Structures are given as C-alpha cells and as structure tokens.
Amino acid sequence: MSPVLLDVNGLTTRFATRAGSLNAVEDVSFTVAEGEIVGLVGESGSGKSVTGFSILGLIDPPGRIVAGSVKLNGRELVGLSHAALRSMRGREIAMVFQDPSATLNPVLTIETQMRLAIAAHESLGDAAARARCIEVLGAVGIPDAARRIEAYPHQFSGGMRQRVAIAIALLNRPKLIICDEPTTALDVSIQAQILTEMKSLAARLGTAMIWISHDLATVSSVASRILVMYAGRLIEAGPIAEVLRQPRHPYTRGLLGSLPGIARPGQDLVQIPGAMPSLIDLPQGCAFQPRCGFADAQCATMPALSAEGARSFRCHHPLAAETAP
C-alpha cells in the first residue's frame, strides 16, 4: 500500500451560532494514501463539506477547529499560521467546488485567473506561466487551449467551465485535490465524462483525491475507499466494493436501499424514515437512533468506532453478513 499522504485524526470543527454552538464535524479520523481516491458521502448538513474546508484551514468565523489534527506528509496543518496555510493551499492541497459559474470570476479572463493562482506560489516569467496554463488546460480536455485562454468564463459551456476550474486546481501540481460535488451542477452526460476524465487524470498525475458527494452512485464510480458521514460524525468507512456489498451501519444500508442502481431489481426502493436531526439538538448517544429500526437503550451512549480489518463502523448493532441485502 502507498504511504499515507493525509492523516486526519479526531478532527472537530465547531460553529458558535446565536442559537448555540454546534459541532459540524466531530471526532472525524481517516487517512488518504498517495494517489488514492477517497469518497466522502453524506446528506447535506452531515459535515462532509466542512470536513473539506477544515483540512484546508478555510473555516470562517464563527466556525473554528477546536480539536484534532490534520497531518499532510506528517506535517501538522491545524494551528499553522495564516501565511503558512495560504502557501500550502493550492500548492499541496487544492479544492474544486460545485458550481463553476459561481467559482470563476466573471469579469476576469481565464488566463488572468490562472496566472493569479500560479503567482500565489511561484514567480514564473510571462511566457512560462502562459505555457503552463495552456498545458494544464489541454490536460483537462479544453480544445484549442492556446486561443481559449483569453476568453471569459461566460464564453464556456458549464462542463468546460468546470474543466477550467479543475485546471486551476491542478496548476500548482498539488498532491491532493478535494472535490466538493464537482459534477452535481452539470448535465448527466457531462457528469460521467468529467468523472472518468478526472479519474484517469488523477491516476496519471498520481494526485490523491477526496471526492465529496451526496450521491453514492457517483462516488462508487471514482473512489476506491468510501467514508460515510452522518450528523458530523464518521459512521462507516471501508473499501468501496465491500461497503457496497455488505454495509455494516444501518444508515449506510438505508442509503444503498434508496439507490435505484444498487438495489436489487424488482425490489422496492427503501426510504430512510424521518430526517437528519438538527446539529443543535442531537439525541443523546447515536445520532441515527431516532430513524433506526435496531435502536435500543444501548444506543443512548455514543458507540465507539470499531475496526475490522480495512473496515470500521460506529454502531452498537452492526449488521452482520447474513442480514445484508
């Protein structure tokens, strides 16, 4: 197995709101190996995006990381100075967002925006910087990059725009890219295209990725390992094929059951009853118990994360192999 690139341990990010403080991310631990693609799945509000921003040190007040560590190649990122974090961002860990029409600046050319991203980390000459931009644009599949580089974002289609955003993330050859639902805002056909392209690009460049999504199907087609979050906590992790075949946490099984492609033909799609509780008043113990068919008195205490080989889960009543669908 490749050496560990990112080691997140006990990460807790807290937001102090007027209604009270809440932990958007609580005691989350996982690792990402070099060149590995890890999927991070959860409903909206489960803390998956906040996890991504916490790794980059991009949590705005009133939020802050209150506990845990984030190590990149053994170097601690939590508590680094603003300047050190800034020079790490983009160069070692980059991020791509959901909606490219919102992330790209509409009044600057693609070239200007790319050159600003390069200039943040190294001073290249005009020609060299431009050559790098064109090379990366070509790598993400923008045809005629040398000419298109002078265009403005609105002159690209949605899919092309996201390719530009990905190119900006790749510019400084980061070791890890955090992709926060980068295909959600795109047409389905383009989604699949970008998905496969990014997968092969990551393999070619040896870039590791954390692929954040609410969509298990998307994640299962890119990631080799999957992390499932619920109400700010990691509740299940493991190699993707094993988790899909045999989920151990009832919530993961619920997610799988509601997926048309994965549920068995002829079987009704299963809906998880109820909704995710508000982070401000979580139930005592396991946050999933109000919606869980297996819940009992034991669930009033928070289950520990138990590990079994490459897999881990956080449940008092893990599903055994025979109860799996």
Add this chain to the structure above:
Amino acid sequence: MTEASTPLARFWDEFRHNTVAVIALGVVIAISIMAIAAPLISPQNPYDLANLVLMDARRPPGFVGSKGFTHWLGTDAQGRDLLSAILYGLRISIQIGLIAGAIAFALGATLGAFAAFFGGRIEALIMRVIDLQLSFPAILLALVLAALLGQGKWPLIAALVTAQYAYFARTAHGAASAERSKDYVDAALSTPLAARRVVFRHILPNCLPPLIVVATVQVANSIALEATLSFLGLGLPVTEPSLGMLIANGFQYMLSGRYWISIYPGVALIVLIVAINLVGDQVRDQLNPRLRR
C-alpha cells in the same frame, strides 16, 4: 414574546429593540413638541421687530440682555434671542418639510400608481419624464424654481415638491406594477368599480410600506434642502427666518469669531435631520421584505 394584536403594535414591538432608533424617535418627538409650543416656551417673539433691541445684538451665549432675561445661546445681528429664533425656525422648517413631503407624496404616489395601472403609452411617457427628472440633481431643480417663482413660503414649497415628487412616483410605480399583476386587482376590475376607485382603494394602500420609507427620507431631505435654499438666499423672506436663513445671516459674523449665530441653529438642524434619518433607517429595515427572515 407577547403576541401583539394590531400591525402597529407589532411594528412598535420590533422597533423598540433598536435603542438608537428609539432615542432618535424621542429626539424627533421632543423637537416637534418644542417647535409646536415655540410661542409658549420661547423667551421672546423673534418676529416682532418692535421687541428687538439693537443694543443686545451679537452678544455671546449667557448674556443677560436689556429685557432682563438670559440669552442662553446668545443673540443674532438684529438682537434676536437665538434660542427663540431657533425654536421658531424649527417650527418653520418642520412645517415646510412636512407640507412639501405630503404634497410630493400625494402627487407622486398618485402619478406612479396611475402609470402602473394604465400601462402602455401613458405609463411609458410618465415614467420617461420621471426618469429624466431623477437624473437631474434635485437641488438644481429646486434652485431654478425658487429663482423663477420668487421668495415666499408657497413658491418654496412648490420648488421642494417639484424636486421630490419623482422619488415617490418611481417608488409607487414599482410597487404598483407588482400589485397590478396580482389576481385581486383583476377581481376588483371585473366588478363595475371605476378605475379611479380601484387605484385608490386597492392598489395604493398596498404600496404604502415602500412609500412610507421614501417619505421619512424625503421629509429629512426637504428640511435640508429648504435650509440650503434659504442659506443661498432663495428661501423664505428675512422677516421670518428659518434655520437655514439664521445660519446664513450668522455666516459673516463667524469669520470674526462670533460662531454662535451660525453654529447653534446648525446644531439644531443637524440633530433634527440625523434623528429623522436614523428613524427612517430602522423603518426601512423593518419594512424591507428582503431583509426579513
């Protein structure tokens, strides 16, 4: 939290949470009461020329005049007690601001609502003229009109109304266009009511919140504009000085260090305008649906 019954009570319930706005409202009310009661509480009638003693002119604050009472804020060039002059001046300033604001409100709101109601060419024409006028600075319009119409209270009010009705018209037009497209207007029109009735009974009342916001700002603006015009010598006659005129009259003495003749009327004016604007800010925040949660 108590559930207030009337809209006004609910409005007040929200308003009183902004301490600054409440204090400002208190100041506006206090100044208004002082202005209304000016003939009763001021030491002297500043308009009665027979009452003025030239010996007492341009005296500093605290001077005890020949009439035996203390001029707490000093006297002006004609020997007027400044405190009295300010109280009477406030009276005129508020009066003119309110009258001009009310006429501009009525005229502008009606015009805007009718434009939105009739639509088509009439709407295009009215709104084009109003946009044109809005692109012109209000002070310039008021200046020219005040110059053409001559001095006096009513020419001044006419100038202020001309400079300001367009703001009301545009606001009313915007709100009324939105209302016009709603079903209840069609419902009202399908009954044999006159169009005029539909505008006044149905459309206009629903445009009130944004108009009230414009009104608070415009009353403050009227007062400031009136003071500016009077300062430039285009406002009221010298015999009945408004605050702007008092300031203008004191201006020449300021250069020789007799600051009080200009400064105190100015302070009164500023306090009044800033207080109205602060109240207006809060009213705007409360009535703006986009800021509501």
Add this chain to the structure above:
Amino acid sequence: MLGFIIQRVLQAFVVMLVISALVFTGVYAVGNPIDVLISPDATQLIREQTIRAYGLDQPLWKQYLDFLGRLVRGDFGRSFVYNMPVLDLIFSRLPATLELTLAAVLGATALGVPLGMYAGYRPESPLAKAIMAFSILGFSVPTFWIGLVLIFTFAVSLGWLPAGNRGDTAALFGIQWSFLTWNGLMHLFLPALNLSLFKFALMVRLARAGTREVMLTDTVKFARAAGLSEGTILLRHVLRLIAIPIVTVFGLEFGSTLAFAVVTETIFSWPGVGKLIIDSISTLDRPVMVAYLMLVAFFFIMINLSVDVAYAALDPRLRTRRAA
C-alpha cells in the same frame, strides 16, 4: 457596440430637445421677460421696440424655434450684468468648477472605496463601525453646514487654511488652474473636502455593500482554496467585481457634484459657474441661467452616455450580448 452607441446618441438628442423646451418655457414663458430686459420706467415706445427686437411679439412656437436656432449656433445671448457673451462668461468660470469637482470626486473615490472595502471585509471591527457612523453623518448633514464648520475650524479658529477664493493660479493649456501652485492647492483643499464628504459617504456605502456580498461568494472561496493571499483577492477579484456599480455612480455623481458645487462655491467664494448661477439668479440674469441649464443638461447627458459605454467595457458579459 457601434449600433448601441448610435442608439444612445439619438436618445440623448431627443432628451436635449425636450430639456430645451422645458428650459425655454421655464425661463422665458413663465413671467414676463420684458420686465427684466428693460427698466420699469422705460417709455411705451422703447418697450414696444424691445418687444419687437427680442421677437417677443411672435407666437410662442416661433419664439421657441428662434431660441433653438440661436442655441444651435452657440448663441446664448449676452449677460445683462457682465455685458459679455454668456458662453464666454461661462467658459471663463468653468475651469474653477471642474477643478473643484474633480478634486472632490477623485478624493472621495480614492479614500471612500478602500475604506468601504475594509468596512465590508471586516464589518465587525471597530474601525469599520466608525467608518460607517461617519458615512451616515456625511449623508445626512447638509453640505453648506459642513462648509461652515470647516471654515470655522480650519480657517477661523486654527488659521491653517484660507477660507475663500482660488489663491494663486498657474497656466496649463492656456487655462488658469489652482492646483498647480502651493498657494492654490491650499485654497482648493477646504472647498474640495467640503464637496467630497457626501460622495465619500456614498462611495463607502457602495464599496462596503459590494465587498460584503462578494466576500461570501464561491469566487472568493475558490481563490482562497487556490492559495491567493487576501490582498490579491481584494485587489484583483473583489475590486474588479465591485467596480461596475462604483463606476456608474462615479459618473452619475460627477454630474450631481457639479450641481452641489453651487453651494460649496457660494460658501467659499470660489469663482466657478456655481457661484455665477447663484449671482445670476439673484440679479435675474436670464441668458446666463438659460445657458447654464442647457450646459448642465448637456453635461448630464454626456455623462450618462459615457457611463453606459464604460459599463459595456467593464462587463464582458454585457459586451458580447450587445455585439451579438
């Protein structure tokens, strides 16, 4: 783009025509101009001669056409008071006003935009709150009153700066300017400050609102994630995004600042067109009033036109839409 400009120029022409009609009615038709043209104790004969000489016996529409004809030829008549062609008179005063207005608007923008951006970037900081409180004051307090306070403080009490006139001037392109001499600059400072306070408050508010909005967008988050420094983000991304409304207001406000210069020029006895129009109003010098109004209207229309063109240049989305 060209078609767009032609369309706007045509529109501007129509607006000018409408304004000329309004000014004509306002200044010539309201009231009897003959009362102003000749002294009240003139004989009936002189009176009738003057009426004929000025074409006042003609029907109104013909008078208006004559008026238009003279305007087109640049003939605004002679000032009664200064007894010189009105246009020459106004142009001799124009540099003083332009200088004052430019100094005020540039100063307000150069100071107001960065401070407003700061107030929008750190809205909770004490400095941001102080900036906003100051801008509310700048908004509500009438210009003339601020002028008085400035004179009282800096000219009368402290004696640091002069309170009136342009001071020494030096020639550039054959025109006298105050900002070229130290003494002239000292004279320019207080009036420019006075005139700029309202604009300053406006710029602060605009820049603050824009910055607050832009800082919350994914554009800024994405730039941060790419490792851009906060300074680069503010200067390159945010400033460009908020520039569009600021340029619009800058242009429109330049016009209204010209109008407000009337007040400032009167207080500081700054010999510009603003002081000229106030003097003309009090002496009923109608040709000067007409010429001033028409020029201001022309100015306004030119400004509106350039703002529209600048808009198209600043926003690439608009540019392509119009070219298409």
